[in-house]
Amino acid sequence: xxxxxxxxxxxxxxxxTSVKIECRSLDFQATTMFWYRQFPKQSLMLMATxxxxxxxxxxxxxxxxxxxxxxxxxxxxxxxxxxAHPEDSSFYICSAPQTSGSSGETQYFxxxxxxxxx
Amino acid sequence: xxxVTQIPAALSVPEGENLVLNCSFTDSAIYNLQWFRQDPxxxxxxLLLIQSSQREQTxxxxxxxxxxxxxxxxxxIAASQPGDSATYLCAVNGGNQxxxxxxxxxxxxx
Numbered sequence: 001x002x003x004x005x006x007x008x009x010x011x012x013x014x015x016x017t018s019v020k021i022e023c024r025s026l027d028f029q030a031t032t033m034f035w036y037r038q039f040p041k042q043s044l045m046l047m048a049t050x051x052x053x054x055x056x057x058x059x060x061x062x063x064x065x066x067x068x069x070x071x072x073x074x075x076x077x078x079x080x081x082x083x084a085h086p087e088d089s090s091f092y093i094c095s096a097p098q099t100s101g102s103s104g105e106t107q108y109f110x111x112x113x114x115x116x117x118x
Numbered sequence: 119x120x121x122v123t124q125i126p127a128a129l130s131v132p133e134g135e136n137l138v139l140n141c142s143f144t145d146s147a148i149y150n151l152q153w154f155r156q157d158p159x160x161x162x163x164x165l166l167l168i169q170s171s172q173r174e175q176t177x178x179x180x181x182x183x184x185x186x187x188x189x190x191x192x193x194x195i196a197a198s199q200p201g202d203s204a205t206y207l208c209a210v211n212g213g214n215q216x217x218x219x220x221x222x223x224x225x226x227x228x
Contacts, residue, residue: 034162042167043152043164043167044152044216046161046164049160049161093216095161095162097159106221107162107218109218112215112216
């Protein structure tokens with residue numbers, strides 16, 4: 001089946017630095033990808049929709065300038081957490097939909113990236 | 119490795135019926151379990167989160183239960199409406215990774 005990868009799986013950084021997380025669809029093309037985050041003991045929540053060739057769509061309450069999303073190609077979307085602070089420590093996960101004639105749309109999820117900001 | 123299964127894969131019911139969606143997982147060592155709704159072309163919408171120490175959560179017409187020992191969770195939807203038509207996913211949080219089920223496609227017929 002289709003596979004979505006994320007890199008890195010773990011990242012620890014100092015406060016004030018920027019961190020880039022990559023999401024790749026390995027064997028299919030995705031014009032749209034989704035980014036989620038989960039704070040400890042809270043629900044996984046949608047952050048933004050990444051659109052290839054156009055600007056990302058952010059959910060209410062998510063800062064566009066802090067979470068930069070670039071959908072560089074049909075197989076790659078990146079999320080950059082700029083000037084990260086401890087409160088940005090979270091689990092970030094991406095997903096990419098694949099559409100087939102018989103199955104409709106199926107979401108494939110990356111394994112996630114755990115970010116710890118010191 | 120954790121495996122998450124959802125049954126049935128598709129379900130069609132007339133409006134007003136109560137229904138149950140099932141989710142099973144193979145490893146009971148989980149942090150929490152979430153139920154999501156997915157509409158075509160959209161990202162996931164979180165419906166209910168059940169921590170590993172809890173047995174159920176309720177939100178409006180939705181009730182989710184969790185039985186860790188048997189590796190099962192159910193999502194109960196009361197008085198279904200056409201607007202409930204969507205794909206429902208369950209996801210198990212194993213600590214370092216999420217494991218998603220394949221989803222149940224629900225159609226509520228007016």
